[in-house]
Amino acid sequence: QKEVEQDPGPLSVPEGAIVSLNCTYSNSAFQYFMWYRQYSRKGPELLMYTYSSGNKEDGRFTAQVDKSSKYISLFIRDSQPSDSATYLCAMSFLQGGSQGNLIFGKGTKLSVKP
Amino acid sequence: GAGVSQSPSNKVTEKGKDVELRCDPISGHTALYWYRQSLGQGLEFLIYFQGNSAPDKSGLPSDRFSAERTGGSVSTLTIQRTQQEDSAVYLCASSPRASNTGELFFGEGSRLTVL
Numbered sequence: 001q002k003e004v005e006q007d008p009g010p011l012s013v014p015e016g017a018i019v020s021l022n023c024t025y026s027n028s029a030f031q032y033f034m035w036y037r038q039y040s041r042k043g044p045e046l047l048m049y050t051y052s053s054g055n056k057e058d059g060r061f062t063a064q065v066d067k068s069s070k071y072i073s074l075f076i077r078d079s080q081p082s083d084s085a086t087y088l089c090a091m092s093f094l095q096g097g098s099q100g101n102l103i104f105g106k107g108t109k110l111s112v113k114p
Numbered sequence: 115g116a117g118v119s120q121s122p123s124n125k126v127t128e129k130g131k132d133v134e135l136r137c138d139p140i141s142g143h144t145a146l147y148w149y150r151q152s153l154g155q156g157l158e159f160l161i162y163f164q165g166n167s168a169p170d171k172s173g174l175p176s177d178r179f180s181a182e183r184t185g186g187s188v189s190t191l192t193i194q195r196t197q198q199e200d201s202a203v204y205l206c207a208s209s210p211r212a213s214n215t216g217e218l219f220f221g222e223g224s225r226l227t228v229l
Contacts, residue, residue: 008154043118043205043220044157088157101170102218104149106156 003027006089006105015114019076023089023105026070030091030103033065035074038086038107047087048074079112086110116140118221120206126227127196135191135224139208146189147209147218148181152202160204163189196228 006023013019021035032051036044048063050056056063062075072091076083086107119138127133139146148160159173163183174180178196183189193200203225207218 006156041222043207043222044218045220046217049217090157101159101162101173102157103159104157106154 003103004089004091004105007108008106010109010111012111012113013079015079015081015112017079017112019074019079019083019110019112021074021076021087021089021108021110023072024070025072025091025103027093028067028070029093032092033063033072034090034092034102035061035063036088036090036104038088040085044088079110081112081114084111118206118208118219120204120221120224122224123222124225124227126229128229129198130195132192132194133196133226135193135204135206135226137189137191137206137208137221139187139189139206140219141187143208143210143219144186145209145211146183147207148189148191149205149207150202151205151223157205160191193226196226198228201226201228 004023004025034049035047037047038044048058050063050065053065053067060077064073086109088107089105090102092102121136144165146163149157150160151157161168161174161181162170165186166183178194181191203223205220205223207220209218
């Protein structure tokens with residue numbers, strides 16, 4: 001079993017739809033959870049991060065972490081064609097002197113159709 | 115430039131040749147990371163630098179891979195005797211400090227094709 005599992009998609013939705021992207025993980029030691037967005041032929045960019053369990057909202061984006069289920073989600077409301085990208089989840093451990101070694105999911109490719 | 119700069123953006127080479135990939139991080143960022151992104155495989159950690167030293171090089175796939183960083187700034191990833199399975203996008207990232215919070219700033223990558 002991979003440490004981080006993410007459905008690669010592709011996921012195609014109409015403009016304005018609510019999008020739900022998810023990752024599961026196996027290592028309960030993960031404490032930090034991130035979502036990166038990667039446009040085609042570009043580097044990933046940090047979208048949101050959360051520490052431990054709970055929700056975090058930023059505009060149209062909401063990140064949820066359920067540590068008891070080892071499950072994280074990213075919701076996109078009122079999706080736009082400009083949201084079309086690959087979304088990668090990532091997570092890391094809480095360690096003293098950590099090197100910031102993130103474990104990434106494989107990414108879900110999202111297409112929002114006008 | 116304001117962002118992480120990588121060169122070359124594209125590199126096509128023949129099997130068995132050596133290649134060098136360069137990363138110029140954001141000014142003042144002390145931490146630098148190399149990742150590899152293969153089709154359908156996600157991002158694979160290769161090596162992490164703090165300043166000029168590499169506390170974690172556990173992700174380098176073989177002894178054909180090496181990396182160095184000089185002056186706490188520019189880093190070079192070298193792949194010797196390239197193989198077809200080395201074909202991938204090599205991404206460099208930097209951050210102001212070693213970070214658990216995922217605040218990595220990525221470059222656009224160097225796309226390597228080994229024929």
